[in-house]
Amino acid sequence: MIEILATLSASAAAGMRIATPLLLIGLLQGSSLWSQVPILSHISPPILLACLSCWSLVELLASKKLWGQRLLQLVQLFMSPVVGAIMGLAVANATATPSWMIGCIGGSLALVLQLVQVGWFYRLCGLPLWAVFLQDTLCVALVLFAFDAPWQGGLIALILLWFAVRSAKQWYDWYRQKS
Template identity: 85%
Template sequence: MIEILATLSASAAAGMRIGIPLLIIGLLQGSHFWSQVPILSHISPPVLLGLLTIWSLVELFASKKLTGQRVLQVVQLLLSPLVGAIMGLAVASATATPNWLIALIGGLLALVLQLVQVGWFYRLRGLPLWAVFLQDTLGVALVLFAFDAPWQGGLIALVLLWFALRSAKQWYDWYWKGQGLGTRD
């Protein structure tokens, strides 16, 4: 059970950001850790460290401007399921649950959280700066919780999933009340 909660926590971090969680998990576990992670094991550790560092800096700085948010939304939407699956597999290495199921759950959770962010981005016409800082903080915290406090990290991931479902219901109601059809009050 703890492995599943840790997987949810790490995958939710990938739903917030894609480079920062991978960089943190690699730094926490050491450079040899990446050689045991699917897909990332085919990349040289120094090259991977450099790529993840550069992408993490891009995420941190580009997310503060509207144009940067737009570009990041597209890239993160495309890559979040893959990174969520990788993060889930990286954290749950010794569980009895089949790897394909862990990868599927991790990828889907990351995709759902990323879709919610895209929805809020377009509904608000850009994310406010406080929300961007919250994303960064949650991404880092969820990775740390995945290793040090999987119960709390898993609980936060489930709360984020609940928030995503509530948001989807709110958008559905908003759209069918006419606001989504172009007839604004």
Template identity: 80%
Template sequence: MVEILAMLSASAAAGMRIGIPLLIIGLLQGSSLWSQVPILSHISSPLLLGCLTSWSLVELFALKKLWGQRILQLIELSLSPLVGAIMGLAVASATAAPNWLIALIGGLFALVLQLVQVGWFYRLRGLPLWAVFLQDTLCIALVFFAFDAPRQGGLIALILLLLAVLSVKQWYDWYHQGKKYISN
């Protein structure tokens, strides 16, 4: 059960950012870097370190501008299921569940959180700067929680899932409220 909570925590981090969680998970493994991470273990460590560091810096700085948010939303939306699956497999390697199921759940969880981000981005016409900083902080914290405190990280991930469901309900209500005004 603890491995599942750790997997949810890591996948939630991948649902917010792509490069930062992968960079942190590699650095937390010490000198072996990404040797225990599926898919990434086949890529040269210096190349991967350079690419993920560059992408993390792009995420940190480009997300502060509206145009950067728009461009990164498209890229992160398409890559979040893959990164969520990789993060889930990297963290929950000791569980008895089959790898395909862990990858599927991790990828779908990351996709759901990324879709909610995109929805709020378009609903608010851009995310406020405080929300971007909160996402960055929460993303980094969730990666650390996945390793050091998986129960707390899993609980935060489940709260994020609850907020995602509540967001969809809120959008549904806004949509139907707008339809009433148009039809009257």
């Protein structure tokens, strides 16, 4: 159960940002970097470190502007399920649950959270700056919780999933009032 909660926590982080959680996973592993992370273990660590650092910086800076949010959403919408699956597999590598199931759960959660972000972006005509800072902070916290406090990280991920369901209901009600 702990591994599933850690998977949810890490995958929720991937639903908010793409490169930042992967960069943190590699840095938290110490000198072995991404040797325990599926797919990324086949890429040279210096190249991976440079690419993830650059993209993390782009995510950090571009998310503060409206045009940057639009650009990031295009990339994150397509990449979040892949990164969510990778994050889930990286965190829960010692579980008895089949890896394909962990990958599907992680990728699905990341995609759902990314779709909610896109929905709120278009509903609000851009995310407010405080929400972007909250996303950045929550993304880092969820990765740290996945390793150090999986119960709390999993609980936060489930609360985010509940928020996604509530948002969908609110959008449906809003749509019905408009028609």
